[in-house]
Amino acid sequence: xxxxxxxxKETEFLASALRICLNCIREKPKEALYLIQKAHxxxxxxFNLPPFPPKTKKGVKxxxxxNECEMGEREKSFCGLRENKNGKLESKVSENFxxxxxxxxPIPTNCCASWFCPASKEALxxxxxxxxxxxxxxxxxxxxxxxxxxIDKAPKxxxxxxxxxxxxxxxxxxxxxxxxxEPQLPFVINFSEKILEKRKIxxxxxxxGSSNEKLVKKVAEIALKSGGIIKFDLKAFDENLNYAxxxxxxxxxxxxxxxxxxxxxxxxxxxxxxxxxxxxxxxxDKNEVEKISKFIASLNPEIPYSLLVFFPAFEMSDxxxxxxxxAFECFGxxxxxxxxxxxxxxxxxxxx
Numbered sequence: 637x638x639x640x641x642x643x644x645k646e647t648e649f650l651a652s653a654l655r656i657c658l659n660c661i662r663e664k665p666k667e668a669l670y671l672i673q674k675a676h677x678x679x680x681x682x683f684n685l686p687p688f689p690p691k692t693k694k695g696v697k698x699x700x701x702x703n704e705c706e707m708g709e710r711e712k713s714f715c716g717l718r719e720n721k722n723g724k725l726e727s728k729v730s731e732n733f734x735x736x737x738x739x740x741x742p743i744p745t746n747c748c749a750s751w752f753c754p755a756s757k758e759a760l761x762x763x764x765x766x767x768x769x770x771x772x773x774x775x776x777x778x779x780x781x782x783x784x785x786x787i788d789k790a791p792k793x794x795x796x797x798x799x800x801x802x803x804x805x806x807x808x809x810x811x812x813x814x815x816x817x818e819p820q821l822p823f824v825i826n827f828s829e830k831i832l833e834k835r836k837i838x839x840x841x842x843x844x845g846s847s848n849e850k851l852v853k854k855v856a857e858i859a860l861k862s863g864g865i866i867k868f869d870l871k872a873f874d875e876n877l878n879y880a881x882x883x884x885x886x887x888x889x890x891x892x893x894x895x896x897x898x899x900x901x902x903x904x905x906x907x908x909x910x911x912x913x914x915x916x917x918x919x920x921d922k923n924e925v926e927k928i929s930k931f932i933a934s935l936n937p938e939i940p941y942s943l944l945v946f947f948p949a950f951e952m953s954d955x956x957x958x959x960x961x962x963a964f965e966c967f968g969x970x971x972x973x974x975x976x977x978x979x980x981x982x983x984x985x986x987x988x
Contacts (some may be wrong), residue, residue: 642660649956651951651954653679654671658877675951683787696720696724698713700819702884707725714884716785717787741764743809748944751940764807764808765804766813768815770790795823808838812841813842816844838865841867842867846892849895856896868909870912872913897935901936910939910940910941913941915945915946918955922969925966929941929972943977944981945985
């Protein structure tokens with residue numbers, strides 16, 4: 637067992653990347669800040685990404701997401717897709733081309749919404765077009781898809797190339813994930829609107845939900861119109877814990893979740909909003925899950941919520957799979973507040 641660098645207590649589940657226990661992250665955020673920043677700086681340096689969202693005074697500003705990067709000359713955005721060159725914002729992506737790859741994923745897929753999505757029953761034999769975007773507005777130390785950080789190796793795909801795939805007769809739905817779609821939302825929205833001009837197709841989003849409010853509402857309109865689902869990764873409830881695990885605040889994520897729940901969900905004829913939380917051992921406990929569940933229930937207790945069993949990955953590969961006790965404890969807590977709760981990745985627990 638490792639010792640927390642702040643309280644010096646031995647902890648059963650302590651990630652060597654952080655070396656800070658959950659209690660110290662929550663209760664001693666000022667003392668934990670240096671170690672948290674050190675962990676993210678070390679991780680991001682490997683990919684030539686800035687350690688924090690740049691905030692250079694009089695720099696070029698990007699407003700796509702909650703990070704609201706202000707880049708000085710030659711500085712990159714936190715997502716790595718934009719840069720200040722000679723006082724102008726230069727982007728590696730646009731409304732007409734993106735850094736991504738796409739593939740046909742036969743239905744039923746391993747989508748986090750598949751446990752309640754009607755596509756799992758009504759579209760057997762058809763395909764989901766899975767679109768993986770490079771870049772992210774978060775920096776999760778447990779990222780299962782960390783390859784999104786390899787921006788210099790990312791394929792550059794035009795909107796017309798992607799449309800050809802999406803309009804294949806076998807495609808029943810499209811799902812955007814990554815990384816996270818936020819840094820490339822202008823492309824995502826343009827692409828989605830062009831699809832819907834040609835045919836009715838479900839368009840779904842798996843994201844951290846940190847976009848600016850205007851774009852969030854456009855995404856919600858697309859999901860509402862197409863019958864798609866928006867899945868928020870609610871990584872943590874405590875802002876200090878979210879900062880430790882993901883490098884940034886989660887305030888915008890919760891605000892955006894609330895906007896969709898209040899303004900768009902009542903208009904929907906389908907369950908268009910869902911949330912997931914990855915049960916990272918040692919960091920996401922029943923208290924976090926209870927607070928997240930209460931938040932969701934305060935908006936609508938019918939909103940589906942899935943707790944995902946953790947598999948060791950990226951900078952937290954030294955942690956174990958979520959213990960069964962923790963998984964079922966959190967599941968029981970969530971069920972107290974919400975009517976539709978799922979435990980995902982249960983094959984990792986060895987019970988099926």
